Amino acid sequence: MANLKITVPDMGDFKDVEVIEVLVKEGQTINKNDSIITLESDKSSVEVPSTHSGKIVKISVSVGDKINKSDLILTLESGEEKEEIKKEKPKESKVAAPVLTKEITTKTLISQVSQSGKGSASPKVRKFARELGADVSLVSGTQRSGRVSEDDIKNYIRSQVTVSQGKVEKKETLKYVEEYPHKEFGEISIKEIPRVKRLSGPHLVRSWTEIPHVTQHEEIDITEMEQFRSSLYDYYTGEKIKVTPLAFIAKALVSALKEFPNFNASIDMVSNKITYKRYFHIGFAVDTPHGLMVPKIRNVDQMSIKEIGENLKKTSNLCRELKIDKKEFFGGSMTISSLGGIGGTYFTPIINPPEVAILGVGKNFDRLTKIKGKVITRKILPISLSYDHRIIDGAEGAKFCVYLGKCLGKDFAFKLAV
Ligand code: CAO
Numbered sequence: 001m002a003n004l005k006i007t008v009p010d011m012g013d014f015k016d017v018e019v020i021e022v023l024v025k026e027g028q029t030i031n032k033n034d035s036i037i038t039l040e041s042d043k044s045s046v047e048v049p050s051t052h053s054g055k056i057v058k059i060s061v062s063v064g065d066k067i068n069k070s071d072l073i074l075t076l077e078s079g080e081e082k083e084e085i086k087k088e089k090p091k092e093s094k095v096a097a098p099v100l101t102k103e104i105t106t107k108t109l110i111s112q113v114s115q116s117g118k119g120s121a122s123p124k125v126r127k128f129a130r131e132l133g134a135d136v137s138l139v140s141g142t143q144r145s146g147r148v149s150e151d152d153i154k155n156y157i158r159s160q161v162t163v164s165q166g167k168v169e170k171k172e173t174l175k176y177v178e179e180y181p182h183k184e185f186g187e188i189s190i191k192e193i194p195r196v197k198r199l200s201g202p203h204l205v206r207s208w209t210e211i212p213h214v215t216q217h218e219e220i221d222i223t224e225m226e227q228f229r230s231s232l233y234d235y236y237t238g239e240k241i242k243v244t245p246l247a248f249i250a251k252a253l254v255s256a257l258k259e260f261p262n263f264n265a266s267i268d269m270v271s272n273k274i275t276y277k278r279y280f281h282i283g284f285a286v287d288t289p290h291g292l293m294v295p296k297i298r299n300v301d302q303m304s305i306k307e308i309g310e311n312l313k314k315t316s317n318l319c320r321e322l323k324i325d326k327k328e329f330f331g332g333s334m335t336i337s338s339l340g341g342i343g344g345t346y347f348t349p350i351i352n353p354p355e356v357a358i359l360g361v362g363k364n365f366d367r368l369t370k371i372k373g374k375v376i377t378r379k380i381l382p383i384s385l386s387y388d389h390r391i392i393d394g395a396e397g398a399k400f401c402v403y404l405g406k407c408l409g410k411d412f413a414f415k416l417a418v
Contacts (some may be wrong), residue, residue, distance in 0.1 A: 004078045006036065006053050008071045016066040021123055022059060022076070023047070029055045037061060037073060038123055045361040047122070054078030068225040121148035130151045132209065135177070137395055148323045154209050163269035196291030207353050212389040213319040215360075217346045218401040220381045222248075222364060243273065244337050245381070246284075247308040249361055252407035253278045254301045257333055260400050266354035267391050274391065283335035283352060286316045287342075293319040294335055336361060356391050359404075 011017060021038035024030055035047035054076035061073055121136050123128070128150050129136045139156045141148035182188045193201075199242050225248055231284040232241040255265040257280060266275045280301040283294045295318070297303075299309045318324040337349045349360035364383035369378045383404065 001077050003057060003080055004054065004074055004076045006050055006052065006073045008067050008069055008073060009048065010069050011039075015068055017068070019061050019065045019067060022061065022063060022265060024056055026056050026059055027122075029053075030076075031388050035120070039067070040123070047120075048073065050074075050076070052076055052078050057064055073215070079266065083328060102310070103216055120146055125150055126151065132157055132205070151226070156211065157205060194291050196258060196288070196293065207350050211351050211353065213351060213386050214389045214392075214394060215348045215384050215386045216394075216397045216401055218383050218405065220405040220408050221378050221410070222381045222408050223379045225366070225408050226379045232364070241306060243305055243309040245340060245364065246312060246361065247305045248335065248408060249338070249359070249381075250282050250284075250297075250300055250308050250312075250336060251305055251333065252404055253282060253336060253359060256400055257409045258301075259403055260396060262392050262396060263325060263400060264388070265356055265391060269390070277333055279331050279333065283355070284312060284315070285334040285335060285337035285349075286319045288316075288320045289324065290320075293324065293329070294332075295324055296332045297317055318364070334358065340364065340381075346384045349384060350385045351386055351388055357385065357387040357400075360386065362410045 017039045018095070019037050020040045021036050024039060030036065030050050030053065032053045033049045034052065036050050037048050040046075055078075057077050058075045060075070061067060061406065063069070068074075071239055098192070121139075122143060125148055127131055129139070129148075132153065134157055135151050136153070139148045139152050140146070140249045141152050143149050143152075204382060222245070226245070229243060229245060233239065234241055253365070254375065255263055259278050262274075264277045264280070266277070268275070281296040281298045282300045286293045286295065295307065295315050297315060300308060303311065315324070332352070332353055333351075335352045335358045337358060339347070340363045341363050343363045345365070347361040347362070348361050349358040353356050360383065362384070364379050364381045366377050367380045368375055370376075375394055383401065385397060385401055385404075387400075390398075
């Protein structure tokens with residue numbers, strides 16, 4: 001047995017690279033090629049494998065250290081010494097380290113990382129897994145040497161919960177690792193997760209993990225729209241018509257969908273096809289005591305503002321009474337999630353696949369604005385548009401918001417009603 005020094009390999013142009021993880025402990029026995037530390041450069045993070053097997057006597061680096069070629073990482077008590085030294089003679093008894101060049105940095109190291117199959121992953125992938133509650137050590141990696149990728153994590157999560165035709169089949173429960181049970185900190189109570197949440201949960205996870213969301217926030221001046229809305233009276237009875245601003249927003253959304261067909265589409269990344277819908281079935285997120293439901297209101301383009309308002313009321317009541325037909329949750333163009341009746345401004349709505357965009361609506365608020373030297377109050381509607389970046393570009397997202405603003409703005413709002 002002799003002590004071997006494991007040093008930082010040649011990293012090409014990389015200098016002062018930060019240690020972001022120490023993957024081993026003193027006293028631990030490791031095999032050749034087991035990852036010992038993770039280094040992070042500007043572009044990538046890489047794990048440095050041990051060049052020998054043995055028991056770790058001393059670790060000479062800590063997280064946060066900036067290290068360079070030939071710096072000592074750890075000292076190993078190794079039985080390999082005789083063999084290695086014999087082989088390397090007549091060279092000096094220096095440990096041969098893998099060479100890292102700029103081009104092959106990650107690949108070279110990854111190819112040398114442990115063959116253990118499950119659980120070998122970069123810090124980024126580990127963080128991703130942690131956020132989704134997946135235990136990396138249970139995931140089989142498909143990359144070289146069994147390394148786990150983000151896609152492997154997604155597939156793993158998918159394999160845990162299979163959703164088929166609205167039926168959730170739980171294969172294995174995802175467990176969040178708790179360091180201490182909640183009850184150690186005080187009184188608790190435990191309830192079943194409501195059925196609607198159990199059904200919608202996997203759908204939300206799928207959307208959040210598979211769709212590259214971009215959310216654009218915008219403020220729309222709806223002063224004139226609000227004046228118009230509050231001035232609506234029934235032609236025959238003379239009674240005031242109470243219509244939610246959401247009906248106007250739905251109508252404006254239909255106009256925007258006509259102008260930007262990419263938002264009224266679905267994509268299939270397997271067949272590489274885009275389906276453009278010629279109908280305008282708008283989904284509305286409905287808050288119910290049983291959980292969130294998203295029924296569609298069909299052919300909104302053919303409805304008056306008043307009809308949209310009435311349909312919204314009728315449909316949300318059916319949801320709350322659990323009398324809605326399941327079919328009404330499918331076949332939508334785009335969804336509106338309105339928190340306007342509750343409060344709040346901006347948020348990140350999660351796309352409801354196979355739709356490719358969702359409009360979040362906050363509560364309108366007053367803003368003092370100086371116009372032509374006079375300070376006046378304007379009504380501002382905060383909106384948050386999330387879209388699938390695979391089909392919708394940022395510029396198109398911004399144009400969509402601007403267009404919506406025009407539809408709900410001073411010269412156009414009244415047109416929505418006719
Ligand atoms: N700004 C200010 N006030 C607004 C508003 C807005 N953007 N939108 C609606 N309001 C007002 C309405 O005018 C109405 O006021 P009055 O009672 O004075 O007439 C009041 O808020 C009632 O709103 P409402 O939310 O009950 O009704 P709605 O028709 O606007 O919305 C529905 C219907 C089904 C969308 C709503 O009831 C609901 O469930 N919202 C929650 C959606 C949700 O949970 N989204 C989050 C999904 S992500 O988890």
